Amino acid sequence: MSLQTDALRRRSAVRITPLLLLCLILCTLGTHGARAQTLRRMKSNTTTPLRALIFSDTGNGRAFGDGCTEDVTNDGGKTWDASPMDPIFVSNLRCAALTDGYHYCVAGDAGHVYTFAHGTSLTRVPLPESKSVYGMTF
Helix, strand or coil: CHHHHHHHHHHHCCCCCHHHHHHHHHHHHHHHHHHHCCCCCCCCCCCCCEEEEEECCCCCEEEEEHHHEEEEECCCCCCCEECCCCCCCCCCEEEEEECCCCEEEEEEHHHCEEEEECCCCCEEECCCCCCCCCCCCC
């Protein structure tokens, strides 16, 4: 019985191999930067609920929300300015995604999806369904 117990103990023991140790160290170092960041509440200069946020770099960002609200920052979020949208856009915007630094998409209620290319205005993309869109990624 003692031999079976010793064999079971050897099989169930976790062995730290050099490869496992290296993986643990790299995972710890890789997440260190994410843990060191802090979140701060920033004033958006709008009373409309904002529901989506994208940044093309550390300085330039956009926030989207109800009633097709769009706020823009060029200083990393320290200040925000309203960016008037065409009144034909009446959707509550719920999500946004960048395709690169110059193109993005926003979407919201009733299946409304809009694309933007640098230097142009938002363009509506027709969808076959009219269900609200709550998330997207590229």
